[in-house]
Structures are given as structure tokens and as C-alpha cells.
Amino acid sequence: MRVTQSMLSSNMLRNLNTSYNKMAKYQEQLNSGKVINRPSDNPVVAVKGMGYRVDLDKNEQYQRNMGQAHSWLDSTDEALGQAGSVLIRVKELVVQAASDTNTSEDREKISQEITQIKQHLQDLANTKVGENYIFSGTNTNSPLFKADGTIQTATDLTGLKKSIEVNVFDGIKMSINTEGVDLFNDIDTFMGELEDLLTSGASGKEIGDKLGVNSTDGTNQTILGLDSLSENVLAKRAEVGAKQNRVELMENRLQLQEVNVTKLMSKNEDTDYAKTITEMATAESIHQASLSVGAKIIQQTLVDFIR
Template structure:
């Protein structure tokens, strides 16, 4: 087989290019500390890394979902607990005012405090999250939860939808509770309008605890307080159970995050000693090839005349 000068020149060029590319790849591996820069470096390892990266992304998303849900539930629980405290004082007032020894002025003073408690109650029901969304309006988060209509009655503007958040590959958790559930779904009248009605009774100097109308209003107030407190406490208990479940799931997901990171690291971790040795061999080969190329490029008849 005849070897021409063109063959020698071309072969040396290809050898220089291939060795330079190998050195660049090894240098990149050494700088990143990774043995897999592209799938062709280790097809099986690359597939394993991609699978674990997908699992890792899913676990991290579930952790983010859980953190967001836990924060939302915690905020809702805080406002619900505030409602419970307000209603405890409402109960004290409703008991204290159902006393025939009180003067109309005394009942009016209690009515003023009860009115302030009612305003605070409405404020809690109309609570927002840090994004300006109403917490207890269902999916109508842009709608103020409670308003007063033209007749001065408190009405609910949200819906009764439940928002679901994915917390694992196979589980979803309800993210909200609505004012419709804990205020307007009881057998008795809702506590907001019931309190407003009782305030009106207390402010009426013609009514006293001995009157049937007063007694009826006082009994209705107690019933509404009992029903509402039961509903709100049930919601708080449910949120507490969810928080416990979320904590356990988050711990499990975080363990899987660490596991996936470990597998990814072990799969694509670079053997520095081996890579450095290969780099030095390739570098030596490049130098030899370069020297050979210089000599071959000068092999013409004119150099020997």
C-alpha cells in the first residue's frame, strides 16, 4: 500500500484533533469533578443519573408544596384560633347580659363591646395571605369573604370549593377551609348575623331578660356560639392532623432527596487519580504527535536537494 505525503499529513491532523478533543473533555471533567459530561461517556450511568434527577426534582417539588401548604394552614389556623378567643368573650358577655339586675345602660355598654368583637370577627374571616388572597373564600380568593348587603346582613361571597395540593406521587391534601363551612353550614343562624341581632336586643331599652323576645335572642346567641365553636374547633383539629402528616411526609421526601443526590453523585463522581493519569498520557501523546507533525510537514524533495 502506497503511503503518500498527503496521507501522512491527514493522519497527523486527525490525531492532533482527536487528542486535543480528548484533553478538552478530560479537562472539563476535572474542572467539574464529573465523569459523565454527555450520555456517550457512560450510557448506562447517564440513564441512571437522569432517572434519579427526575425523582429528585419530584421530591423537591413535593417538599416545596408541603412547605407552602403548611404555611397556608398555619396562617388559617392562627385566624381561626383568634375567632375562638373572640367567641369566648362573646359567650361571657351573652351570659352576663342575661341578667335582670342589669340596667339598660349596662346592657348598652355590653352591646358596644360586643359590636367591637363582631368587627374583629369579621376582620378575621376576611383575612388574606401574603399574596393578597382571601383565605376563607374557597376558590374565589379575589372576592372578599364576608360583606354586608343593602339590608345590613352579613353574606358570604366565596364558594365552597376545596383546593387540592399534591404532596407525594399518590397523595393530595385539601389546602383550605371556607367560611361557608364553619360559619354558614350550622343548624343555627351564623354567629355574625346572630351577634348583630343580639346587639340590637341589648340596645333596645324596652327589652329585658324577663321578656320572651330577649330570652329567645339570648338562647339563640348561645346556640349559635356553641355550633360555631364546634365547627371552628373541628377545622383547627383537622388542620393540626394535616400538619402532623405533612411533617412526616416532608421528612420522608427529604430523605429521598438526599438518597437521590447520593446516587447521582456516586454515579457521575470522577475518579481524579485515574482521570489525571489519563490526562497526562493524552498530553504526552499530543506533544509527540505535534513533534511528528512538524517533521512530517517538512518531508518534501526540496528539503533534500
């Protein structure tokens, strides 16, 4: 086969262009920090990279859900803690009202404080996180107690005892609310009966006999009922505490997953700088050698060709 000057020139230019493209590829990898910069560079790596990014996006959403769970659970725990403290104060007032050392004016003041405590407990039952009522089940737009002081019922609203669940991991949901309608209904009923008794004008002995404060035979039903309410509040707080512990465990799991997925994604597509720089230097050396040899093979002018 006859090799012409044109063939030599064409082959040299094609090889030089290939060399330029190779150096450009290495340069792009060094500049971007990625071994691929478009799916066509390596479809398999690109598909894996998209999968890792989906996992990271989902992880980010789960961590945002964890923040929402913390907000709900912390607010619930705080409200129940205040309710428990208030019930302790109610017990002190019950014992105080049953004493004949108090005048009718003193019992009137106790009655007024009981009324305010009752209203405060209703306010705690209507605790909100943002614009959501946390003790109303899935009816987060409606308060547990109405404006007239009566509690919502199933006939008023559905979903009062339903759970609000958020996704905390792939295929894992967690309830972040606490059912409060039964608890606060029992407390409000007790407070209403106590308020009626204190406003009836009864004497300290009559109040003590009615409440069972003066009993010595273990029939102290009012005080026992109040203790039962306090225990119910503590049980709800224990439930909230268990959920808070689980949220922390899930947060640790999500953080570990984020680290692992990020590591896999980096291994899949990040540039190995030492290797790429070496290959870049090698390609540059080959390119310079090609230019030097080509300059000697290819005649640059007609005079050089004639000579």
C-alpha cells in the same frame, strides 16, 4: 507492503492527535466536574441525567407548594384561634348582661361591644392570604361576607364549599383550605340574635330568662349553643392541625427524595477525580513517550535524510 516516510509521519500525527483529544477529554472532565459535557459523550448517561433533573425540578415545585400550604394553614389556624377567643369573651358578656346589677347604660355598652365583636368575626371570616380569601372555597377573589354584612350563599357564588388542592408529591394532592361558610354563618346568626336582644331594652332578668342563663333545669339553650359554636371552631382547628402535621411529613419526604435523587445524579455523571487524574497522568506519559519516539523515527531535514 512498503512503508514510506510519509506513512510514518501520517500515522504518528494521527496517533498524536488522538492522544491530544484523550488528554483534552480528561482535562474537560476535571474542569467541569462532569464525565459528560455533551449528549454525544454518552447518550445513556445524558438521558438518565435529564430524568434526574426533571425529578429535582418537580421536587422543587412541590416544596414551593408546601410553602403555600404552610401560609394558608397558618393563617387559617390563627383566624380560627382568634374566633375561639372572641367567643369566650361573648360568653362572659352574655352572663354579665343577664345580671340585674347592671344598669341600662351598662347593657348598652355590652350591646356596643357585641356589635363590634360581630364585625370582628366577619373580618376574621374574610381573612386573606395575599389576594386570596381563605374561607371562600374556590371563590378566592370574593370575601365570605359582603360589604353590607350579609354572608355569601350558593346562589351568589359557586364553590363556597369546594376544596383548593395543591400537588405535594407525584400523584398526591392535598386540600389546603378550610370550609368556613357554615361555621361563620352559624356564628353570625347567633351574634345577630344576641345583638337584637340586647338592643330591645329588656331588663337583666328578662335577658337572663330569654338566654337561659338563669335556668337551673339544664335548658340553658343560648349558653349551650355558644358552647357548641366554640366546639365547632375547635374541631376546625383540629382539622387544620392535622393538615399541618401532614405537610411537615410531606416536607420530610420531599427532602429525603431530593437527597436521594441528587446522590443518584452525582453517581451518574460527576467526575471521579482520583480516577480521572490517574488516567490523565497515564495519557500524558504515553503522549510524551510518543513524542520522544516520533522524534527519533521521523527525519527532520533533508540533510538528516541524506546523512
